[in-house]
Amino acid sequence: MQFNIHHHDTGSKARIGTIKTDHGDIKTPVFMPVGTAGTVKAIHNKDLKEQVNARIILGNTYHLYLRPGTEILKKVGGLHKFNAWDKPLLTDSGGYQVYSLAHRRKMNEEGVVFQSHIDGSRHKFSPEIVMDIQRAIGGDIIMAFDECTPYPCEYDYAQRSMEMTHRWLTRCCNHFDNTNGLYGYSQSLFPIVQGSTYKDLRIQSAEYIASCDREGNAIGGLSVGEPAEMMYEMTELVCNILPVDKPRYLMGVGTPANILESIALGVDMFDCVMPTRNARNGMIFTSEGILNMRNRKWIDDFSPIDPNGTTFVDSIYSKAYLRHLFAAGEMLGPIIATMHNLGFYLWLVDEAANHIANNTFMDWKNIMVKKLGQRL
RNA sequence: GGGGAGGUUCCAGAGUGGUUAAAUGGGGCAGACUGUAAAUCUGUUGGCUACGCCUUCGGAGGUUCGAAUCCUUCCCUCCCCA
Numbered sequence: 001m002q003f004n005i006h007h008h009d010t011g012s013k014a015r016i017g018t019i020k021t022d023h024g025d026i027k028t029p030v031f032m033p034v035g036t037a038g039t040v041k042a043i044h045n046k047d048l049k050e051q052v053n054a055r056i057i058l059g060n061t062y063h064l065y066l067r068p069g070t071e072i073l074k075k076v077g078g079l080h081k082f083n084a085w086d087k088p089l090l091t092d093s094g095g096y097q098v099y100s101l102a103h104r105r106k107m108n109e110e111g112v113v114f115q116s117h118i119d120g121s122r123h124k125f126s127p128e129i130v131m132d133i134q135r136a137i138g139g140d141i142i143m144a145f146d147e148c149t150p151y152p153c154e155y156d157y158a159q160r161s162m163e164m165t166h167r168w169l170t171r172c173c174n175h176f177d178n179t180n181g182l183y184g185y186s187q188s189l190f191p192i193v194q195g196s197t198y199k200d201l202r203i204q205s206a207e208y209i210a211s212c213d214r215e216g217n218a219i220g221g222l223s224v225g226e227p228a229e230m231m232y233e234m235t236e237l238v239c240n241i242l243p244v245d246k247p248r249y250l251m252g253v254g255t256p257a258n259i260l261e262s263i264a265l266g267v268d269m270f271d272c273v274m275p276t277r278n279a280r281n282g283m284i285f286t287s288e289g290i291l292n293m294r295n296r297k298w299i300d301d302f303s304p305i306d307p308n309g310t311t312f313v314d315s316i317y318s319k320a321y322l323r324h325l326f327a328a329g330e331m332l333g334p335i336i337a338t339m340h341n342l343g344f345y346l347w348l349v350d351e352a353a354n355h356i357a358n359n360t361f362m363d364w365k366n367i368m369v370k371k372l373g374q375r376l
Numbered sequence: 377g378g379g380g381a382g383g384u385u386c387c388a389g390a391g392u393g394g395u396u397a398a399a400u401g402g403g404g405c406a407g408a409c410u411g412u413a414a415a416u417c418u419g420u421u422g423g424c425u426a427c428g429c430c431u432u433c434g435g436a437g438g439u440u441c442g443a444a445u446c447c448u449u450c451c452c453u454c455c456c457c458a
Contacts, residue, residue: 036412058411096411104413117413148411192411223410231410251411258410273412280415281408296405326415327404334415 001140001188001215003247009355011362013239013266016353019216019247021140022185023080023088026055028247028268029352031259031345032090034276036060037067038083041276042331042338045085051311052342053350055087056140058271061133062094062101065123066116070136078138078183090271091139093130095192095220096252099148107147109164127171131179131189138183143218144172146192151225158196165194166208173212190249192220193238197230206241216247219267223252232261239266256285256348256372260365263352275345279337282326285344289374291319293337298323305336311343 002020009015019026033040033048035057040048048054059079064070068082076082079089097114098105104115111126127145134142146165149158169191176189191209195201209217219238222231235250242248249269250262259270275285282294286306291298301319309315313336325333348368355361 032411034412041412042415060412063412090411092411094411097413099411101413143411146411218411220411225410249411254410270411272410273414274410277412277414277416278409281417282415283409292407294406329415331415 001186003216003245005245007357009361010359012264012365014263014352014356014361015266015268016356017247017268019088019268021088021188023086023140024055026088027350027353029259029263029349029356030055030269031275031342031349032056032058032269032271033342033345034058034271034273035083035085036273037063038079040338040342042280042334043276043342045083047311047339048085048342049087051313051339053310053346054342056090057085057087059089059091059137059139060094060097061091061130061137061143062097062114062125064091064137065094065133066118070133073136073138074182078136080138080183088140089138090141091134091137091143092251093134093143093145094125095143095146096148098125098146099150099224102150109167111145111168127168128175131172131175135179135182135187138181138185139187140185141188141190141216142176144169144189144191146194146220148221148224149194149196151197153196155196155198155201158194158198158201162194162196162201162205165192166205169209169212173214188215190214190216190218192218192251193242194221195234196221197226197234199234199237202234202237203241206238210242214246216249216269217242218249218251220251222250223254223258223272228258228261231258232265235262235267236265256345257369259345259348260352260369260372263349263356264362264365270349275341276338279341280334282333282337283341284322284337285341285372286376287344287348287368288371289376290372291376293319293322293333294326295323305340306344309340309343310347311339313339314343 005015005017007016017028033054038059040057098112106113114123130145145168147161149161181187191212191214193205193209195205247268250267253270254272284291284293287308298319304315305317305322306314355364
């Protein structure tokens with residue numbers, strides 16, 4: 001993997017670049033659609049590529065390990081083969097599930113013992129095991145096994161958790177460096193900064209992660225319920241420490257406004273379930289604001305879903321029709337909304353790239369941030 | 377013609393003297409959703425000059441301190457047998 005920064009915005013920390021992987025190039029800043037169980041829900045790969053302009057999608061270690069399981073993934077030759085996605089793939093380590101499924105886990109220095117949310121069976125995740133699973137899945141970028149702390153989080157816990165995440169990272173790196181990819185292309189391991197909402201911990205963690213000198217770095221443990229200002233403060237602090245010449249990945253973020261603000265702080269990569277999950281729940285993001293397509297007010301609005309939208313669904317279907325689909329519980333509703341939202345998210349980061357290249361990013365961003373959160 | 381069941385708030389459907397503006401589900405309306413246990417979850421759903429009042433359980437009348445619940449009568453549905 002290689003990262004080339006093409007341009008640095010003169011008015012902010014925003015930059016544009018290209019991550020080169022064995023499955024193709026990733027223009028940054030980039031939004032990565034989340035495909036937890038080996039599928040970005042409600043959309044085909046063809047549409048992800050041709051309509052949405054997605055260049056990399058996620059998969060999830062915990063979910064893919066439980067189903068279909070590593071044996072099947074090895075047998076088929078990795079997730080790229082299994083789900084027919086031939087572009088770059090990133091897998092999350094299951095660290096988020098340590099947080100989101102906290103009530104069915106037992107954690108210690110060695111790792112985590114989980115109870116499957118599917119059948120209650122017990123499974124163990126350790127840094128070494130998680131590296132092996134991610135080798136089997138075959139993501140181009142794989143994530144260190146960490147603990148994503150909740151918010152709010154006591155200082156002592158945040159500190160102990162961060163220190164353990166650091167020790168786990170050392171084990172991840174050792175195991176990763178002592179093993180090889182299974183399918184003939186290279187994989188990159190990204191470490192994850194933790195430290196909750198405490199400045200000194202974030203600084204300490206960012207310095208440690210930077211010292212590991214991997215090919216890219218991630219910021220985790222944010223967007224878990226803390227105020228947005230706090231998230232920006234932590235992101236800024238950490239971005240100022242993480243190396244400039246390596247991609248920075250802010251995990252789990254976020255709203256369109258969150259993404260633009262974070263690009264301004266020097267973040268290059270984002271992923272979030274928001275555009276896909278909210279799409280399935282009837283929410284549409286546009287450059288003018290947010291629409292709840294279930295609302296009665298759209299019942300006879302026959303104008304296009306989004307006149308500024310870049311995917312074909314934006315122009316051929318009306319708001320009234322999309323509202324009807326959601327009202328009727330028709331599956332085409334979530335399908336249309338998913339394509340629209342992902343198309344919008346990718347448009348947003350690509351438009352950001354254009355403005356960074358033209359040194360007009362900050363003015364544009366400030367105007368956009370005001371509009372993006374509005375309810376239409 | 378004979379026998380039986382029933383009419384409840386938008387719908388389905390509980391409730392059979394007071395704690396019932398009326399369970400529950402659906403529908404409607406609105407909200408939430410940030411490295412996905414999510415095509416999920418939550419709230420709300422008679423009216424009003426509202427922390428109190430008015431109108432509602434097929435219609436009318438009656439019993440009672442009090443009726444969706446009991447009585448009389450009328451109207452209307454559905455099922456079975458001829």
